[in-house]
Amino acid sequence: MFGLIGHLTSLEHAQSVAHQLGYPEYANQGLDFWCSAPPQIVDTIRVTSVTGQTIEGHYVESCFLPEMLATNRIKTAIRKILNAMAHAQKHGIDITALGGFSSIIFENFNLKQMPQVRNVKLEFERFTTGNTHTAYILCRQLELAAAQQGIDLTKATVAVCGATGDIGSAVCRWLNLRTDIADLLLIARNPDRLRCLQDELGRGKIMELEDALPLADIIVWVASMPKGVEIDPTTLKQPCLLIDGGYPKNLGMRIQHPGVQVLNGGIVEHSLDIDWRIMSIVNMDVPARQLFACFAESMLLEFEAWHTNFSWGRNQISVEKMDLIGQLSVKHGFRPLLA
Structure with a gap:
């Protein structure tokens, strides 16, 4: 099973889509509330490759918001990402992509030095930044x-x-x-x-x-x-x-x-419809087909049963690895968005 760790673009955005996420009680809450909100699995996903193979995954909403960095709540931002990773691991997700600011926070604050999240020891091979595919x-x-x-x-x-x-x-x-x-x-x-x-x-x-x-x-x-x-x-x-x-x-x-x-x-745009609702919440033009390339990387790794941190660390991406993930992208029906 694959996972996607994501977040919304702003407090206003989070408030506006709280009902769609299944948490109406979050809709009128301010930043302090979102700072204390735990990660949640808010979507179950089915993706079919053009090869005919089908995989399943979960979207984990980290409840991180960019305003947490803007208001200098760095410790909160770090806690959000680590908690979301622990949540994904506890739910048995084999390979999870860190989307948006998740990977940036992980790298900039060296979160690999913080592997223990309460009673969970993070297995970093279960996570990828998705940056190679991006x-x-x-x-x-x-x-x-x-x-x-x-x-x-x-x-x-x-x-x-x-x-x-x-x-x-x-x-x-x-x-x-x-x-x-x-x-x-x-x-x-x-x-x-x-x-x-x-x-x-x-x-x-x-x-x-x-x-x-x-x-x-x-x-x-x-x-x-x-x-x-x-x-x-x-x-x-x-x-x-x-x-x-x-x-x-x-x-x-x-x-x-x-x-x-x-x-x-x-x-990227996928050749077949993806069974999910999260991309409509982040305002993709064609939400059944379009998604962030970093998210698609975890799907590609799940299709190939490569449960490994394919993208990891700063400045470690080689052209050879880009070629490899690019070949898998084409194989499974993803193509770059051009319009």
């Missing part, structure tokens, strides 16, 4: 959408915002080894990590965000949007392809210009 899908979206837009990659400048993160660094490795892009611009907050990535790749220009974006034909956004940062679409190249790999996805609403195509990055 990175693969982002790269395929870039290649396919560029072709649709008439952008010649051999002449294109690609800017990766969040280049030193787990997903961002994997995207940079793929671009370096699997494409012939003309220029690669590296954008991140930590200059030491940027220099290490540049040394590893043997290429890439380290630039500030405001200097890099006007030069880019393609922008891959896999960083959180800092407060106060606004992107003026009139300063971007025309045409420009912007792939929003963050969560929640909001660049499409913030950047609206006829010369800029904003693509929801890291989203």
Whole structure:
């Protein structure tokens, strides 16, 4: 059995969908209540591969909300993710994907040093961040959408915002080894990590965000949007392809210009309907078919009976592992979202 650990995008979102989740008593509660709310299994899922194989899984709502980080409730956020992992393990889930901020919190706060959750010792091989599949899908979206837009990659400048993160660094490795892009611009907050990535790749220009974006034909956004940062679409190249790999996805609403195509990055579409309701709650356009690539990774691992932490640790994603998960993605009927 596979599992998905997720969370809602805001307190307002959580309040609005509490009835759909089956917890109407949560609907009028504030942040303090959600800070104390335990994880819950709120959906049972059936997925059928194009090979004919069918698997079952559960969606675990962690009751984490991004406002917990914004209000400096770091210990609460950590507790939320660890409790959700313990909840999944106690219910016998063999491989669980950490969705959204779950994987970011796990990595940034080194939760592998906290394996004991009350009477449960976490078996980390039961969990995957899903980042390898996400990175693969982002790269395929870039290649396919560029072709649709008439952008010649051999002449294109690609800017990766969040280049030193787990997903961002994997995207940079793929671009370096699997494409012939003309220029690669590296954008991140930590200059030491940027220099290490540049040394590893043997290429890439380290630039500030405001200097890099006007030069880019393609922008891959896999960083959180800092407060106060606004992107003026009139300063971007025309045409420009912007792939929003963050969560929640909001660049499409913030950047609206006829010369800029904003693509929801890291989203896959399955060839067959999935029996679940959770994707309608997170506002997928076609909720029976579309889902986050990180969630799909746990499904792929369950289809193959690979109950292992396929994606784990910071900057450990190789192009070879992206190739492997990409082959499984195609085999079982997933494809990158392009519209």
